[in-house]
Amino acid sequence: NAGVTQTPKFRILKIGQSMTLQCTQDMNHNYMYWYRQDPGMGLKLIYYSVGAGITDKGEVPNGYNVSRSTTEDFPLRLELAAPSQTSVYFCASSLEFGPQETQYFGPGTRLLVL
């Protein structure tokens, strides 16, 4: 199993550009998450999904959109990139949904908005 994979690894965007961060998991997990990690901060939840076709906002959803058309894929869309979106983005998945669940993380996408 590859686990959770993310592409690209690194990207530079100009202000106002858009892009999609890809996330795929091959563990047949229903639950998937997008986090951002800013320097010196813990991970903040952007969006999550409890299954194909079902998504919901997390703590910091503004400026982002998601979709979940399949169990495996959970892309994150940035529209009109802003410098405040410079961060490292992690995708994660879990088998079940709850405070006791282990989440499995991808390697991250480092995004720089200039």
Added chain:
Amino acid sequence: AQSVTQPDIHITVSEGASLELRCNYSYGATPYLFWYVQSPGQGLQLLLKYFSGDTLVQGIKGFEAEFKRSQSSFNLRKPSVHWSDAAEYFCAVGTYSSASKIIFGSGTRLSIRP
């Protein structure tokens, strides 16, 4: 509100020395507690977790953590560190009140002195 505090932003220890990383949590009930490690260029990986029972928990890579309810702490320890332990370490608490069901601390960066 639930929270996790990692008071040490950066710690440097010599290879072969012992290690203790501090974690304090705020949670009303018996917490679900986790330690994750993020190696350079990698996603977060679960080191160990505590739900109930024995307060000393063994994890992967020779790590252990001790839950102390009276001190609201869940400190991570390793008797002898290796250069490959250089990474960022995140303490986290599982919670029903967060959309992702987990709240992360801000992390402690561990450097190893040869």
